[in-house]
Every structure is written in structure tokens, then in C-alpha cells.
Amino acid sequence: MKRVLITVATLLGALVLTLAVFGLDVPQALGLIWNGALGSEAGISRTLVRATPLLLAGLAVLVAWRAGMYSIGAEGQYIMGGLCAAAVFQALGERGFTLPLMLLGAIAGGAAYAGLAGALFIYRGVQVVISTILLNFIALSTLRWAVQNSLKEPGGFTPQTTPLPDTMMFERYKLQTDLHAGVWVALGAGLLTWWFLTRTKLGFSIKWVGANPKASEFGGIPVARTQMAAMFWSGGLCGLAGAITYMGVLRSIDQSFSENWGFLAIPVALLGALDPVGTLVSALYFGALFAGCEALSRSTSVGTSVVLVIQAVAVLAIVAVGQWRFSVRSKKAGEANL
Amino acid sequence: MPDEPLLRVQNVTKHFGPVAALTQVSVDFWPGEVHAVLGENGAGKSTLMNVMAGFLQADSGAMQWRGQPLPPSPPDVLRDLGIAMVHQHFKLVPVMTVAENIALDRMGGTQGRLDLETVIAPARAIAAQLDWQVDFDAPVHTLPVGVQQRVEILKALAGPSDLLILDEPTAVLGPEEVAELIRILRDLAAEGRAVVLIAHKLEEVFAVADRMTILRKGLHMGERLRAEADMSEVAALMVGEDPPRGAPVTGEPGPVRLKVESLSVKGDRGEAAVRELSFEVRAGEVFGIGGVDGNGQTELAEALAGLRSFTGKIERPDVVGLIPQDRQREGLALSLSIEENLWLGPVVHGQAGLGWWLSFSSLRAGSDESIQKYGIKVGRAQDPVSSLSGGNQQKVVVARVLGRQPELVIALNPTRGLDVKAAEFVHQQLRAAASAGAAVVLISTDRDELAALSSRIEFLLAGQWAASLAGV
Structure with missing residues (x-):
């Protein structure tokens, strides 16, 4: 309980500090953010929609990192997921079963792309950190190439995929709000991931492999297979995140499809203490900040980039506070031992 | 002969917890001599050296340097005085060159700009004087082990080094490199240094040392000049009488559980670690394998447990349990809880509920039973396993491995670092496993342990059964 209070206080402190440094009237800015994020039905919808990719990619980071696979390839897998969904649509056209197949294609594409990094590590010893960074660049180039060539809208003038018809988009409940059915799909996937990590044998093995691969091997866990499974699950979540943004918000994919959600998800997972529930809370918090700061940018001179600064300050502050508490505790423990 | 020793160690005692590593040990080290300190694993050799070099502080006792009292001092002070140590595990940075490694050690006091050549000039001069061929520009990891060791010795000699420990x-060297090292040590002593050598291989010691001091279980067992020493007498001093056999498992052996034929296993560096071993172990039997560390024990255990590739033939039962020697690195996930550490067995081997799911009720029932049965002292089963003492951590490992009732148990130094009570507990459990019909392979460097448990004992030397026990 104390830990949660300290975390909330730290986050709030980071927020206030950043707003002040940006030269804003802090109470007024906080009010604008609050209203933009939670003050209306439209605000709450926007918060949920912004939180969705953060939740999925954040959980993806958490699954991989728990297995000791320090993947930062969420961004590339997100792109691949979106592209695969677009490819499925282009291949099948508007049919009854296309939408679920688009989602499955996105999951498979993201999983395969993450699996590539996993296999490079297991069979060739390439560090996942390195390979996933490089695979992100390849995904970006693939995106640029695909929207100009094979996935380009036939007869279109701009490099983008064919806009999805309404039947292929997640249902939007009201015209005035952003909320779409994909949000619930994401929540379901999040729930499934929580269950996978905490209630299945594979999830248990993932935890062990991340905690001590050598002891896992000695204890009989098939280490390589477990690491691959974690990468597949992680990539699948990212692919799904890409598809939900595409099919819930964007309608078509262009070169700017990658909006750094995969990178933003890393601090989200870290602030969530690499815990599924913590990551959910953290994703909602930053989703709200994004929504709120969009409102803020309409009435002040700062843009939504202030969220990135807030996020960075928050991560640094949490790490610093955690370290400080740790050293205070160690000092106390040391004195107790004397 | 000089009229006073370079370093006198007087009545030094050192305890680690309840364990006496050194008890009232006194030794004089003379300049111009190679002085070997002999003893088995755990005899207190390394503790004595670490006290001499300042890495450990003695509980009581005194030291004198050139006739003057030497107060307890940190290693760097002793280093400047002339006590230099070459560690068994080289303290070199593999990707850096020889010159950079030497400079790293000699940089203290230099500021700002680093003139590599000036800093390593003394080392170069010594290498030339000793007629050593060392490529100072080669990255260390490209050099053979023997040359790496020479770099380590050069580092020590580059400063004041009247006493070289x-x-x-020889632990890491091949036979030719050992011969070369012996020549080097003789040269260094001939220049007037006191060279102190920790060793347990008698042949090598008799080839190089002028004087030897024998330790056993922290006690000074005697001192001999090589000229008047007898190898078998020294071996007896090191090993002691065979202790009375405790209660070795001697029940009627059952059917063969483990059958090994011309087994060869390679070590991590690709060297032949186990060579053409053949043996059988029957149900109800404890087969003891002794020998000094590094003679193929780890590789043998891992091959038997199916964790390392091998050539030859191993016939083993389905359920094999391995008690690893390094519980923190190979046995436990320290960041996880006590019960999660106990759950690994049932989860991996499919004893916990249905299919892919975890059944927490059955897992928890199992772990609570283990905690009871093995007397693991826990606050809550949800506490991190790292909060337990070493003995209780080992109980967690033993409980998990034996809890599956394996038909073959492989135990590799299962009581290393444990106190007497915890060690006795592990012994009881191994006996019980054998009585219950498991075949037990006990690989240990501790002769008392082997004698107390084993139905029969073989000794490993360089990956093969040693013909005689002397000097092993």
C-alpha cells in the first residue's frame, strides 16, 4: 500500500514538475488535462483508445522481459501486425470472415517477426536487444516500401493502403467519441496474457527461465522452447496492437503508421513494475495523459510531446525514488545487524 | 641461509561462522626459497594466503615482515610493501591487450594522460630479463592459458614483489606448461624472492619446492624440507587416516540402474574432461566418486544427468535427479519465492494437475508437505528463497530433486559450504533415497563424506579412474 502511494506521489510530482518547467500555469494545466482525459464521455473514450496500444505493447514487453529476452522490438512487430492485417484484407476483400482473419494474420505476423529475433538468439547467440533494434529498422523500411508498392491502394494518389470499409472497422458506438470495439478485444487479450503468465505451466516456466536460465535447465525446463514461446506471445500482442489501431482508428496504413507506441510501451511496462495489473494501470495513466495533453495543446502553446517528457521524467523519478528507498532500507538493515 | 625469515606468520586463527578455517597456524617464509603450502580442498590453504595478502583479516595471531611487526593492512598496502599474489582465477580483461592489462594494474597515481609504454616499461624489462616471449600487443583472450598466467605473474612482478604468492x-596448465612454470618459479626464487605456492599435486610440489608446509582442516600438520621429505608420508599428513565408516549404505544391491560404457565427455574449452569411463550402479547402492576438483567431475555429472553431450553409452532410468554443486547458480531462482522454487519439479514433470494449467491447491499442498518433511525453516512459503540460510536453501533443492523419487540420483558436492548439521541432513536424505531403491552417484571432493555414505569408491584423475589414491 505504501509503495503504491509513493508511486502515485512520484508520478504526480513528475507531472507537476514537467508542466512547471514548460512554463505553464500548473493548476490551470492540470485542469485542462483532467478535463481532456476524464472530464467527458469523449475524453474517457479517448483515454481508453490511447491506452489500448500501450496496454498491448506494454504486456508484450513484460512477457518477453520476464523470460529474460530483453526485446525492444515492439515497434517493428506492431508495424508488421498492421501490414499483415492489410495484406489479408487485400487478399480476401470485404467478406464476413475477413475481420477475424485480419486479426489472426496480425497476431501471426507480429509473432513470426518476434520469433525471428528469438531464433537468432537461440541458434546464433545474437543478443535480442541488438536484433530487435535492427529488425525495427527493417520493419520501417518494409512499411515504406509496402505502402508504395504491393499494398498501395489501386489507382490511389497517396502512398497508403486501401481505406477499410465500415464493415471491416471495429464498431464505433457514437460518432462523437473515439471508443471502438477493438478496445474490448485488447482488454480480453490482456486478461488472457495475465492468465497465461500466472496460471499456466508455460507462464511459470517463463518466470523461471527469466530468473535463472541455468537452474531452469538443470531443473528440466526446455529453456530454448520457453524463450521462443515468450517471444511468440510478445510479438503476437504487438501485432494485435497494430491491427487494432489500424482497424479501430486509422482506417488505412501509410508511412506514418508507426507512432512509436512500441517504444512508449517500454516505460509503461517498467512503471507497471513488469506486472500485468501494474502495466494495465500504467497504460491507463499514460493513455489519460495523452488524451489530456491533446486538450492541453489546443489551449496552450505546448504540443502533445509534453507527454514524452512527462513519461521520461516519471521513469527517472520512479527509478531514483526506488533506489533511494532501497538504500535507506539497506542502511537500516545494516544498522540492525550491528 | 639468511638469518631471518621474510615473513613470519604466528598463531593465526580464522573462523568463518562456526567453521574453523585456520587454527593457531605458524609458518616462516624465507627469501630465496620456493615454499609449498599443501593440503586438500578445505584444508585452509587459500585462507592462509588471503590472510597473508590482506584479503582476509585473521581473528587472532600476528605477522612479522623483515623482523618488524606487520599490523593487519589492506591488500594495496601489503602490495606496495612487496607481497604480491597471483590468483588462481586470472584477473585479466580478455578483450584488452597484454600491455593494457598490465597498465591497468599499474595506473594507480597516474592522472590524465596515459603513456602506456612508460607504465609497462618495468614489465617489459622483467620479461626480457626472464627471457619470456610475450606479445604485449596481443589481446589476452587470444593467448594460451599458460601465457595468460605468465601475464598475471608479470603483473605481480612489475611492482615490488619480494614475496610472491x-x-x-598449475590447476589450469597442461604438462608442458607446468614444466615451464616450475623453471620460472625456480628462477624467481634464485633472484632472492620468497615464492609461496599453494598446491595439492605432490609430484609437482616435489619437483619445485624447497620446503613444504602441510595443512589439514585448518591445522598445521608439519613442515618438511624437500631433501628430507618422503612423498607417501606427506600424502598421509595431508589426507589423514581414513575416518571410520559412518553408516555406509550396504543393503542388498538390486538390479543395475545405471550402466555407463566408454563414456567420454568434453569440457567447456573442448578439452577431454572424461575419458573412456565404464561403470555400473545398482539400485540401493551409493557409488562414491572422489578426486580433486577439475578432474572431470562436473562434466561427468552433467553427462549422466543428460545436460551435456557425450560419446559412448549411458543407460539410465527415466526419472533422474541431479543435486547440483552450486545451488544458487544451478539449483534455485533466487528472486522467486520458496514455494515457487519447490514447484519447479511438479510443474516440469507434469505432476501438478491437468494439462497446461497450474493447480495452486495441489502445488501448495505438495510444497507445504515438502517444507514439513524436510524441515525447511521458513517464515512464509511466499518469502523469497534468498531469505533462507545456505543450509535451508540446499534443503529446498534436495526436497525438489528427491521429492520426485528418482530412480537415479546424482549428487555433486551436495554439502559444499554447509555447516555440519545441514550436511548431516543431506547425508540422511541420500541414504534414505538409496534405501528406498534409488541408485545414488555421489561425486564429492570430501573424503569423509564419501567414506560415510558410499558402498564403494573410485577416484577420478584427469577424467579416468586413478590407479592409486596417493596424491589424489
Whole structure:
């Protein structure tokens, strides 16, 4: 309980500090953010929609990192997921079963792309950190190439995929709000991931492999297979995140499809203490900040980039506070031992 | 002969917890001599060296340097005085060159700009004087082990080094490199240094040392000049009488559980670690394998447990349990809880509920039973396993491995670092496993342990059964 209070206080402190440094009237800015994020039905919808990719990619980071696979390839897998969904649509056209197949294609594409990094590590010893960074660049180039060539809208003038018809988009409940059915799909996937990590044998093995691969091997866990499974699950979540943004918000994919959600998800997972529930809370918090700061940018001179600064300050502050508490505790423990 | 020793160690005692590592040990080290400190694993050799070099502080006792009292001092002070140590595990940075490694050690006091050549000039001069061929520009990891060791010795010699301590210097070397090292040590002593050598291989010691001091279980067992020493007498001093056999498992052996035929296993560096071993172990039997560390024990255990590739033939039962020697690295996930550490067995081997799911009720029932049965002292089963004492951590490992009732148990130094009570507990459990019909392979460097448990004992030397026990 104390830990949660300290975390909330730290986050709030980071927020206030950043707003002040940006030269804003802090109470007024906080009010604008609050209203933009939670003050209306439209605000709450926007918060949920912004939180969705953060939740999925954040959980993806958490699954991989728990297995000791320090993947930062969420961004590339997100792109691949979106592209695969677009490819499925282009291949099948508007049919009854296309939408679920688009989602499955996105999951498979993201999983395969993450699996590539996993296999490079297991069979060739390439560090996942390195390979996933490089695979992100390849995904970006693939995106640029695909929207100009094979996935380009036939007869279109701009490099983008064919806009999805309404039947292929997640249902939007009201015209005035952003909320779409994909949000619930994401929540379901999040729930499934929580269950996978905490209630299945594979999830248990993932935890062990991340905690001590050598002891896992000695204890009989098939280490390589477990690491691959974690990468597949992680990539699948990212692919799904890409598809939900595409099919819930964007309608078509262009070169700017990658909006750094995969990178933003890393601090989200870290602030969530690499815990599924913590990551959910953290994703909602930053989703709200994004929504709120969009409102803020309409009435002040700062843009939504202030969220990135807030996020960075928050991560640094949490790490610093955690370290400080740790050293205070160690000092106390040391004195107790004397 | 000089009229006073370079370093006198007087009545030094050192305890680690309840364990006496050194008890009232006194030794004089003379300039111009190679002085070997002999003893089995755990005899207190390394503790004595670490006290001499300042890495450990003695509980009581005194030291004198050139006739003057030497107060307890940190290693760097002793280093400046002339006590230099070459560690068994080289303290070199593999990707850096020889010159950079030497400079790293000699940089203290230099500021700002680093003139590599000036800093390593003394080392170069010594290498030339000793007629050593060392490529100072080669990255260390490209050099053979023997040359790496020479770099380590050069580092020591580059500063004041009237007393040079070498911890098990031959452990990593091949026969030719050992011969070369012996020549080097003789040269260094001939220049007037006191060379102190920690060792347990008698042949090598008799080839190089002028004087030897024998330790056993922290006690000074005697001192001999090589000229008047007898190898079998020294071996007896090191090993002691065979202790009375405790209660070795001697029940009627059952059917063969483990059958090994011309087994060869390679070590991590690709060297032949186990060579053409053949043996059988029957149900109800404890087969003891002794020998000094590094003679193929780890590789043998891992091959038997199916964790390392091998050539030859191993016939083993389905359920094999391995008690690893390094519980923190190979046995436990320290960041996880006590019960999660106990759950690994049932989860991996499919004893916990249905299919892919975890059944927490059955897992928890199992772990609570283990905690009871093995007397693991826990606050809550949800506490991190790292909060337990070493003995209780080992109980967690033993409980998990034996809890599956394996038909073959492989135990590799299962009581290393444990106190007497915890060690006795592990012994009881191994006996019980054998009585219950498991075949037990006990690989240990502790002769008392082997004698107390084993139905029969073989000794490993360089990956093969040693013909005689002397000097093993």
C-alpha cells in the first residue's frame, strides 16, 4: 500500500514538475488535462483508445522481459501486425470472415517477426536487444516500401493502403467519441496474457527461465522452447496492437503508421513494475495523459510531446525514488545487524 | 641461509561462522626459497594466503615482515610493501591487450594522460630479463592459458614483489606448461624472492619446492624440507587416516540402474574432461566418486544427468535427479519465492494437475508437505528463497530433486559450504533415497563424506579412474 502511494506521489510530482518547467500555469494545466482525459464521455473514450496500444505493447514487453529476452522490438512487430492485417484484407476483400482473419494474420505476423529475433538468439547467440533494434529498422523500411508498392491502394494518389470499409472497422458506438470495439478485444487479450503468465505451466516456466536460465535447465525446463514461446506471445500482442489501431482508428496504413507506441510501451511496462495489473494501470495513466495533453495543446502553446517528457521524467523519478528507498532500507538493515 | 625469515606468520586463527578455517597456524617464509603450502580442498590453504595478502583479516595471531611487526593492512598496502599474489582465477580483461592489462594494474597515481609504454616499461624489462616471449600487443583472450598466467605473474612482478604468492598455479596448465612454470618459479626464487605456492599435486610440489608446509582442516600438520621429505608420508599428513565408516549404505544391491560404457565427455574449452569411463550402479547402492576438483567431475555429472553431450553409452532410468554443486547458480531462482522454487519439479514433470494449467491447491499442498518433511525453516512459503540460510536453501533443492523419487540420483558436492548439521541432513536424505531403491552417484571432493555414505569408491584423475589414491 505504501509503495503504491509513493508511486502515485512520484508520478504526480513528475507531472507537476514537467508542466512547471514548460512554463505553464500548473493548476490551470492540470485542469485542462483532467478535463481532456476524464472530464467527458469523449475524453474517457479517448483515454481508453490511447491506452489500448500501450496496454498491448506494454504486456508484450513484460512477457518477453520476464523470460529474460530483453526485446525492444515492439515497434517493428506492431508495424508488421498492421501490414499483415492489410495484406489479408487485400487478399480476401470485404467478406464476413475477413475481420477475424485480419486479426489472426496480425497476431501471426507480429509473432513470426518476434520469433525471428528469438531464433537468432537461440541458434546464433545474437543478443535480442541488438536484433530487435535492427529488425525495427527493417520493419520501417518494409512499411515504406509496402505502402508504395504491393499494398498501395489501386489507382490511389497517396502512398497508403486501401481505406477499410465500415464493415471491416471495429464498431464505433457514437460518432462523437473515439471508443471502438477493438478496445474490448485488447482488454480480453490482456486478461488472457495475465492468465497465461500466472496460471499456466508455460507462464511459470517463463518466470523461471527469466530468473535463472541455468537452474531452469538443470531443473528440466526446455529453456530454448520457453524463450521462443515468450517471444511468440510478445510479438503476437504487438501485432494485435497494430491491427487494432489500424482497424479501430486509422482506417488505412501509410508511412506514418508507426507512432512509436512500441517504444512508449517500454516505460509503461517498467512503471507497471513488469506486472500485468501494474502495466494495465500504467497504460491507463499514460493513455489519460495523452488524451489530456491533446486538450492541453489546443489551449496552450505546448504540443502533445509534453507527454514524452512527462513519461521520461516519471521513469527517472520512479527509478531514483526506488533506489533511494532501497538504500535507506539497506542502511537500516545494516544498522540492525550491528 | 639468511638469518631471518621474510615473513613470519604466528598463531593465526580464522573462523568463518562456526567453521574453523585456520587454527593457531605458524609458518616462516624465507627469501630465496620456493615454499609449498599443501593440503586438500578445505584444508585452509587459500585462507592462509588471503590472510597473508590482506584479503582476509585473521581473528587472532600476528605477522612479522623483515623482523618488524606487520599490523593487519589492506591488500594495496601489503602490495606496495612487496607481497604480491597471483590468483588462481586470472584477473585479466580478455578483450584488452597484454600491455593494457598490465597498465591497468599499474595506473594507480597516474592522472590524465596515459603513456602506456612508460607504465609497462618495468614489465617489459622483467620479461626480457626472464627471457619470456610475450606479445604485449596481443589481446589476452587470444593467448594460451599458460601465457595468460605468465601475464598475471608479470603483473605481480612489475611492482615490488619480494614475496610472491601463487594460488594453485598449475590447476589450469597442461604438462608442458607446468614444466615451464616450475623453471620460472625456480628462477624467481634464485633472484632472492620468497615464492609461496599453494598446491595439492605432490609430484609437482616435489619437483619445485624447497620446503613444504602441510595443512589439514585448518591445522598445521608439519613442515618438511624437500631433501628430507618422503612423498607417501606427506600424502598421509595431508589426507589423514581414513575416518571410520559412518553408516555406509550396504543393503542388498538390486538390479543395475545405471550402466555407463566408454563414456567420454568434453569440457567447456573442448578439452577431454572424461575419458573412456565404464561403470555400473545398482539400485540401493551409493557409488562414491572422489578426486580433486577439475578432474572431470562436473562434466561427468552433467553427462549422466543428460545436460551435456557425450560419446559412448549411458543407460539410465527415466526419472533422474541431479543435486547440483552450486545451488544458487544451478539449483534455485533466487528472486522467486520458496514455494515457487519447490514447484519447479511438479510443474516440469507434469505432476501438478491437468494439462497446461497450474493447480495452486495441489502445488501448495505438495510444497507445504515438502517444507514439513524436510524441515525447511521458513517464515512464509511466499518469502523469497534468498531469505533462507545456505543450509535451508540446499534443503529446498534436495526436497525438489528427491521429492520426485528418482530412480537415479546424482549428487555433486551436495554439502559444499554447509555447516555440519545441514550436511548431516543431506547425508540422511541420500541414504534414505538409496534405501528406498534409488541408485545414488555421489561425486564429492570430501573424503569423509564419501567414506560415510558410499558402498564403494573410485577416484577420478584427469577424467579416468586413478590407479592409486596417493596424491589424489
